Amino acid sequence: MALIITEEQKLLRDSATEFLAMNAPIEQFRELRDDNYRAFDEGLWTKLVEMGWTALTIPEEFDGLEFGYTGLGQVLEEMGKNLTKAPLFSSIVLGATTLTESSNQELKAAWLTHLMDGTKRFAFALDEQTYFDPTSIATTAKKANNQYTLSGKKTMIIDGASADAFVVVAKTEDNEINLFLVEAKTAGISISTDVLLDAGTYASVTFDQVKVSEANRISTAGQGSNLLNQILNTACICLSAEMLGMVSEVFDQTIAYLKEREQFGKRIGTYQALQHRAAIMFSEIELCKSVVIKGLQAIDEKSEDLDQLASLAKAKLGKTIKLVTNEAMQMHGGIGVTDDVNIGFYFKRARVLQRLFGDYSYHLDRFARLNKY
Amino acid sequence: METMTKSDLKEFRSETKRWLEENCPTSMRTPPKEFADLYWGGRNSTFSSEDQKNWFTKMLEKKWIVPYWDTQYGGGGLSPEENNILTQEMIRIGCRKPLFSFGISMLGPALHQFANKEQKMRFLPDITSGKTWWCQGYSEPNAGSDLAGLQTKAEDKGDHYLVSGSKVWTSYADKADWIFCLVRTDFEATKHNGISFLLIDMKSAGVSTRPIKLISGKSPFCETFFDGVKVPKENLIGTLNDGWTIAKYLLTHERQMIGGVGETDVRKAVHEIALENMPSKDGILSDSILRSEIAEIEMNDAVFEMTIQRITDEAKTGVNAGALSSFFKYYGTEQNVARMELISSITGTNGLLWESDNKDAVSVVRTFCRSKGNTIEGGTSEVQLGIISKRILNLPS
Numbered sequence: 001m002a003l004i005i006t007e008e009q010k011l012l013r014d015s016a017t018e019f020l021a022m023n024a025p026i027e028q029f030r031e032l033r034d035d036n037y038r039a040f041d042e043g044l045w046t047k048l049v050e051m052g053w054t055a056l057t058i059p060e061e062f063d064g065l066e067f068g069y070t071g072l073g074q075v076l077e078e079m080g081k082n083l084t085k086a087p088l089f090s091s092i093v094l095g096a097t098t099l100t101e102s103s104n105q106e107l108k109a110a111w112l113t114h115l116m117d118g119t120k121r122f123a124f125a126l127d128e129q130t131y132f133d134p135t136s137i138a139t140t141a142k143k144a145n146n147q148y149t150l151s152g153k154k155t156m157i158i159d160g161a162s163a164d165a166f167v168v169v170a171k172t173e174d175n176e177i178n179l180f181l182v183e184a185k186t187a188g189i190s191i192s193t194d195v196l197l198d199a200g201t202y203a204s205v206t207f208d209q210v211k212v213s214e215a216n217r218i219s220t221a222g223q224g225s226n227l228l229n230q231i232l233n234t235a236c237i238c239l240s241a242e243m244l245g246m247v248s249e250v251f252d253q254t255i256a257y258l259k260e261r262e263q264f265g266k267r268i269g270t271y272q273a274l275q276h277r278a279a280i281m282f283s284e285i286e287l288c289k290s291v292v293i294k295g296l297q298a299i300d301e302k303s304e305d306l307d308q309l310a311s312l313a314k315a316k317l318g319k320t321i322k323l324v325t326n327e328a329m330q331m332h333g334g335i336g337v338t339d340d341v342n343i344g345f346y347f348k349r350a351r352v353l354q355r356l357f358g359d360y361s362y363h364l365d366r367f368a369r370l371n372k373y
Numbered sequence: 374m375e376t377m378t379k380s381d382l383k384e385f386r387s388e389t390k391r392w393l394e395e396n397c398p399t400s401m402r403t404p405p406k407e408f409a410d411l412y413w414g415g416r417n418s419t420f421s422s423e424d425q426k427n428w429f430t431k432m433l434e435k436k437w438i439v440p441y442w443d444t445q446y447g448g449g450g451l452s453p454e455e456n457n458i459l460t461q462e463m464i465r466i467g468c469r470k471p472l473f474s475f476g477i478s479m480l481g482p483a484l485h486q487f488a489n490k491e492q493k494m495r496f497l498p499d500i501t502s503g504k505t506w507w508c509q510g511y512s513e514p515n516a517g518s519d520l521a522g523l524q525t526k527a528e529d530k531g532d533h534y535l536v537s538g539s540k541v542w543t544s545y546a547d548k549a550d551w552i553f554c555l556v557r558t559d560f561e562a563t564k565h566n567g568i569s570f571l572l573i574d575m576k577s578a579g580v581s582t583r584p585i586k587l588i589s590g591k592s593p594f595c596e597t598f599f600d601g602v603k604v605p606k607e608n609l610i611g612t613l614n615d616g617w618t619i620a621k622y623l624l625t626h627e628r629q630m631i632g633g634v635g636e637t638d639v640r641k642a643v644h645e646i647a648l649e650n651m652p653s654k655d656g657i658l659s660d661s662i663l664r665s666e667i668a669e670i671e672m673n674d675a676v677f678e679m680t681i682q683r684i685t686d687e688a689k690t691g692v693n694a695g696a697l698s699s700f701f702k703y704y705g706t707e708q709n710v711a712r713m714e715l716i717s718s719i720t721g722t723n724g725l726l727w728e729s730d731n732k733d734a735v736s737v738v739r740t741f742c743r744s745k746g747n748t749i750e751g752g753t754s755e756v757q758l759g760i761i762s763k764r765i766l767n768l769p770s
C-alpha cells in the first residue's frame with residue numbers, strides 16, 4: 001500500500017485544520033488551564049461529535065462511518081498541532097476501540113451509539129504503578145454466581161473524572177487478564193484527581209469490592225491479553241499521530257523564529273550552528289511522518305506487524321519530540337522558557353505523552369524482544 | 374507502453390520468479406564480500422568466476438542490466454511497476470546486481486536529461502552492455518565541498534577543447550575507460566556560471582592517474598591528471614558554461630544512491646550478528662547497553678526504509694522531492710556509519726582482524742573502515758545539512 005493519504009483522508013484533514021483554527025486554537029488551551037485546569041470545553045465536544053470525528057472508527061454495522069484509523073490519525077495530528085483538549089482519545093481511541101476490537105456484540109450494541117453521539121464517555125483504567133508495565137496487574141476480579149467483584153487501584157486515567165464508565169483491566173482467578181466495563185456510579189468506586197505537567201487532569205480510581213455483572217466482561221476467556229495488546233498498539237500509534245502534529249507545529253514555529261529574530265545585526269537563522277541542528281530535526285521529522293502513516297494504515301489493514309509498528313512509532317516519536325521541544329526552547333532563547341509563549345505548553349505535554357503507554361526505552365526493549373534478541 | 378492490468382503484473386511476477394530461479398547461479402545469491410565479487414564491466418573487464426560471467430551474460434541477454442531504460446539504449450523497457458517487481462524478486466532470493474556502474478546510477482540519468490540524440494545513442498548502449506566503465510571527475514585538490522570552485526580548465530581550440538588540470542579522489546580512475554568531468558570554460562564569469570560538463574576518454578594522450586590508498590587498505594580512488602588533453606567538441610554535454618545544472622542534477626542521483634535509495638543487497642540484521650557473537654541469556658542479549666544501541670539502529674533502519682518508500686510514493690503524485698536527496702544522503706550514510714561501528718564492536722576482537730584466514734571477519738573490518746568515507750563522498754554530511762537548511766527550510770544566508 002502506498003504510504004500516502006487518500007483524497008478523502010486529505011479532505012478530512014483539511015476540514016479538521018479549518019475547524020480547529022476556528023473552534024479550538026492553542027489559545028483555548030491556555031484559557032482552560034487558567035480556568036483552574038478545566039479538562040475540556042463541553043461545547044467543543046458537541047461540535048466534534050457533529051463533525052463526525054467520534055464515528056470515524058465505528059463499524060457501519062453500528063451506524064458508524066467506518067472511515068478508519070488513518071483518517072482519525074489525520075484529525076489527531078491536527079489536534080496535536082493545536083493542543084486541543086477533548087475526550088476523543090480517551091473515549092474513542094481507547095474506549096470505543098476496546099469494544100470494536102472485542103467480540104462482545106451485546107456491549108457493542110448497548111454502548112457504541114452513545115459513545116459516538118458523545119452522550120456517554122469511557123475512560124481506560126490500566127496503570128497501577130509509576131512505570132508502565134501492562135503485564136503486572138494487581139487489580140483482581142473474583143467471580144461468584146453471575147458477577148465479578150473487582151478490587152484494586154488504578155492511576156493515570158485520562159479524562160477519568162468525567163467518564164460514565166471505565167474499561168478496567170484486571171486479573172481473574174485463573175491469572176488471566178480480562179477487561180471489564182464498570183459504570184462510574186457503581187458502589188465501591190472512589191475517584192481522586194491529579195493535575196499533571198501538561199495541565200491535564202488525570203484520575204486515580206479505587207475499586208473497593210465493586211460488583212460487576214458477568215455481562216460486562218468485555219473480553220472472552222483467554223483473549224484478554226490479546227485484546228489489551230491490540231488496544232495498546234492502537235493507542236500508541238494514535239498518540240504518535242498526535243505527537244507528530246505537536247512536533248511539526250513546534251518545529252514550524254521555531255523555523256519561523258529563526259527567520260525573524262535578529263542578533264549581531266543578522267537573523268539568527270543565518271548561523272550555521274543553528275541551521276544544521278534545524279536540518280537534523282527536519283530529517284528526524286521526515287522519519288516520524290513515515291512511521292505514523294505506516295502505523296495508522298497497519299491498524300486499518302490489521303497487519304501482522306502491528307506490534308512492531310506500534311513500538312517503532314511510539315519510540316521514534318517519543319525520541320523526536322524530546323529533541324524538538326528541547327531545541328525549540330533553546331532556539332527561542334529566554335522567551336522560550338517563559339509562560340508567555342506557547343513553546344512550553346508543547347514541551348510539557350510532550351513529556352506526558354512520551355511516558356504514556358510506555359516510554360522510549362520500554363518500546364526499544366519491546367522492539368528488541370519482538371525481534372527475538 | 375501499454376498499461377498492464379493486475380493480472381498481467383501477476384503473470385510478470387511469476388514469470389520473473391521462474392526465470393530468476395532458473396538463471397541466477399547459487400553463488401550469485403550471496404551478499405558480495407570483496408571487490409572482486411562485484412562486476413564493473415569495461416574495456417579490460419575480467420570476471421572473477423564462471424558464475425559471475427554466466428549471471429551477467431544471462432541478464433544482458435534478457436536486457437535486464439538496466440531493466441527500466443528504453444530498449445533503444447539496450448534497456449529492458451520495463452514499466453516502474455514491472456521494475457519494482459523485478460527488484461523485489463531479486464531481493465527475495467538475494468541476487469547480486471549483475472553490474473556495478475556509475476554509468477547506470479549517475480551519468481545515465483544526466484545523459485537522459487541533458488544529452489542530445491546522437492550522444493544518447495553513442496553512450497547509453499555501452500552503459501547497458503557494461504562495455505564502458507565510467508568514473509566521476511568532480512573533486513579537485515582545492516575544490517571539495519566548494520565544488521564550484523574547481524579550476525581544471527578546458528580551452529576552446531576550434532574543433533576541440535584542450536583540458537589541463539587535476540582531479541582528486543576519482544573513484545576507480547585507474548580502471549575506468551571514460552570520465553565525466555566538470556571543467557572551467559569561462560574564467561571571467563561567477564564561479565557557478567563558467568563550468569561545463571565534458572566526457573573524456575581515459576585513453577586520450579595526456580591523461581594519467583595515481584592511486585591513493587584508503588584506510589581500508591584498498592586503493593579504489595586516484596589522483597587524475599590532465600596534461601593538455603584534446604577532447605572533441607561533440608563530447609560536451611548540454612550547454613557550454615551551464616554544466617553546473619547538470620552537475621547538481623547528477624549529484625541528486627549520486628546522493629540517493631549513496632544514501633541507500635534503491636539498495637537491493639540483503640543485509641544480515643545487526644541483532645543476528647550480535648546473537649552469533651555475544652553472550653545471551655534466554656535469547657536476550659546480556660549486554661543491555663549494546664542491545665539498546667542495536668535496537669535503536671534497527672528501528673531507524675526500518676523507519677528510514679519506510680521514508681524512502683513514502684517519499685517515492687509522494688513523488689509519484691507530483692510532490693517535488695529534489696532537495697530531499699540531501700536528506701537521504703545525510704541520514705542514510707550517518708546510519709550506515711553508525712551501523713558499521715556497532716557491528717565492529719559487536720564482533721569483539723574478531724572485529725579487529727586485518728589479515729587473517731577468517732575472511733568474513735576481515736571483510737567486516739575493511740567494510741567498517743570503508744564506511745567512514747560515506748559521510749564524505751558525494752558531499753559531506755555538513756554540506757547536506759547546509760542544503761537542507763537553505764533549500765528546504767529556506768533559512769537565510
Ligand SMILES: Cc1cc2nc3c(=O)[nH]c(=O)nc-3n(C[C@H](O)[C@H](O)[C@H](O)COP(=O)(O)OP(=O)(O)OC[C@H]3O[C@@H](n4cnc5c(N)ncnc54)[C@H](O)[C@@H]3O)c2cc1C
Pocket residue numbers: 508509510511512513514516517518519541542543544545594746747749750751752753754755756759
Ligand atoms: C571514498 C570516497 C570516494 C570519492 N569518490 C569521488 C569520485 O569518484 N569523484 C569525485 O569527484 N570525488 C570523489 N570523492 C570526493 C568527495 O566528493 C569529497 O571528498 C567531498 O566532497 C569533500 O571534499 P574535501 O575532501 O575536499 O573536504 P573539504 O571540503 O575540505 O571538507 C573538510 C571538512 O570541512 C567541512 N566543510 C567544508 N565546507 C563547509 C561549510 N561550508 N560548512 C561547514 N562545514 C564545511 C566538511 O564537511 C568537512 O568536514 C570521494 C570521496 C571519498 C571519501
